[in-house]
Amino acid sequence: MAAITIEKIEKSFGATPVLGGVSLEIADGEFLTLLGPSGCGKSTLLRILAGLEVQTGGSIAIGERVVDGVRPKRRDVAMVFQSYALYPHMTVQENMAVPLRMRRLSAWQRLPLIGRLLPGTKAVVADIEKDVMRTAKALGIGHLLGRKPGQLSGGQRQRVAVGRAMVRQPAVFLMDEPLSNLDAKLRVQMRAEIKELHNRLGVTFVYVTHDQSEAMTMSDRVAVMLDGELLQVAAPQEIYADPDDRRVAEFIGSPKINMLEARARDGGLAETAGTSFSVPGNVASGTGLALGIRPEAFHLVEAGGHNILTGAVRMVEHMGSDLYVHLDVPGTDNPVIARLLAERAPQISSGQTLHLGVKPERLLLFAADGRRLRPHDPASATVLRMKERSQ
Ligand SMILES: Nc1ncnc2c1ncn2[C@@H]1O[C@H](COP(=O)(O)OP(=O)(O)O)[C@@H](O)[C@H]1O
Ligand SMILES: [Mg+2]
Numbered sequence: 001m002a003a004i005t006i007e008k009i010e011k012s013f014g015a016t017p018v019l020g021g022v023s024l025e026i027a028d029g030e031f032l033t034l035l036g037p038s039g040c041g042k043s044t045l046l047r048i049l050a051g052l053e054v055q056t057g058g059s060i061a062i063g064e065r066v067v068d069g070v071r072p073k074r075r076d077v078a079m080v081f082q083s084y085a086l087y088p089h090m091t092v093q094e095n096m097a098v099p100l101r102m103r104r105l106s107a108w109q110r111l112p113l114i115g116r117l118l119p120g121t122k123a124v125v126a127d128i129e130k131d132v133m134r135t136a137k138a139l140g141i142g143h144l145l146g147r148k149p150g151q152l153s154g155g156q157r158q159r160v161a162v163g164r165a166m167v168r169q170p171a172v173f174l175m176d177e178p179l180s181n182l183d184a185k186l187r188v189q190m191r192a193e194i195k196e197l198h199n200r201l202g203v204t205f206v207y208v209t210h211d212q213s214e215a216m217t218m219s220d221r222v223a224v225m226l227d228g229e230l231l232q233v234a235a236p237q238e239i240y241a242d243p244d245d246r247r248v249a250e251f252i253g254s255p256k257i258n259m260l261e262a263r264a265r266d267g268g269l270a271e272t273a274g275t276s277f278s279v280p281g282n283v284a285s286g287t288g289l290a291l292g293i294r295p296e297a298f299h300l301v302e303a304g305g306h307n308i309l310t311g312a313v314r315m316v317e318h319m320g321s322d323l324y325v326h327l328d329v330p331g332t333d334n335p336v337i338a339r340l341l342a343e344r345a346p347q348i349s350s351g352q353t354l355h356l357g358v359k360p361e362r363l364l365l366f367a368a369d370g371r372r373l374r375p376h377d378p379a380s381a382t383v384l385r386m387k388e389r390s391q
Contacts, residue, residue: 036225
């Protein structure tokens with residue numbers, strides 16, 4: 001088992017910077033997900049962890065050991081690729097045995113014909129077969145050992161790829177979008193299987209995906225990545241409810257968070273979309289702000305006014321227990337989307353005027369540069385008081 005320390009990792013391909021100094025501590029046994037849009041540098045970071053790519057700057061430690069310059073084979077990590085990278089001409093048994101043969105047999109012993117005659121080969125091969133069988137059974141693919149990858153379904157291939165990574169009991173599992181080639185239903189099922197595998201093995205998992213629901217359902221912590229930079233690393237619920245940055249708030253959540261451009265006014269007010277909201281703290285009057293409101297933070301109220309958005313219904317999406325109501329609110333660029341409980345919402349139809357209230361604690365306030373503003377953060381209040389006392 002092993003913790004991972006990633007320190008100021010930089011990577012450029014030629015003159016193009018891809019990672020801009022990424023630092024991250026991953027705990028022993030943790031399930032950490034790197035989440036971000038395609039092209040943000042997730043695979044590059046994972047490949048550097050695996051030793052398949054060399055960083056331009058910074059350092060990686062796995063367990064107590066700094067592994068910069070250590071070859072992939074010697075890092076005690078195993079990687080599952082998006083493509084699975086199975087050998088098509090080999091059986092499942094042979095595919096799964098590859099990592100063990102590479103480690104336990106010498107180059108001579110691995111030779112097709114002569115190898116088998118060399119002293120010791122037979123016993124090692126028998127051990128390898130036993131280990132492959134044990135892993136295959138644990139993954140429910142024991143009956144597939146004689147087949148070739150072409151004779152397997154997508155889900156079975158995925159299990160074989162995981163099995164090949166598991167068979168030599170690595171301290172760290174690296175998984176790069178391992179579910180993206182599966183259909184939607186299987187993806188949800190395999191999510192649960194991978195999570196269960198993590199619980200069972202108790203080793204460190206670093207999982208890469210661009211799919212926020214994968215990240216949110218499987219991870220102990222999620223590291224949100226954009227343009228080669230980590231924006232926030234926290235538990236899924238915290239990333240969703242308490243984002244540090246406007247870009248995090250906008251990337252996580254479906255339907256997307258509503259973002260209203262606003263202007264601060266005296267008396268703790270922010271003006272936007274023909275109304276005003278109470279916002280915490282003292283933001284200088286005239287300052288540009290953004291108000292983030294999650295679709296489910298709205299509730300229906302009878303009339304317009306302070307802390308209430310008013311607009312005309314453009315469209316209603318029926319989602320079973322929920323309704324997504326798209327509202328044209330004068331003074332906003334995009335429709336506002338509210339998620340209402342179907343049973344609480346009376347017949348709503350297009351063109352109708354609706355009033356949506358928001359509880360003040362559900363407003364997320366962002367500065368013009370995208371930073372989250374938390375003026376009532378108890379920690380910062382304490383710091384302020386301590387400063388006053390020391391003066
Ligand atoms: N071997 C390479 N040579 C040049 N550019 C690369 C190479 N690998 C990745 N890149 C570039 O680095 C950026 C990040 O890629 P990648 O880490 O694969 O992103 P992600 O996995 O988040 O989609 C992309 O712009 C990609 O084109
Ligand atoms: Mg990738």
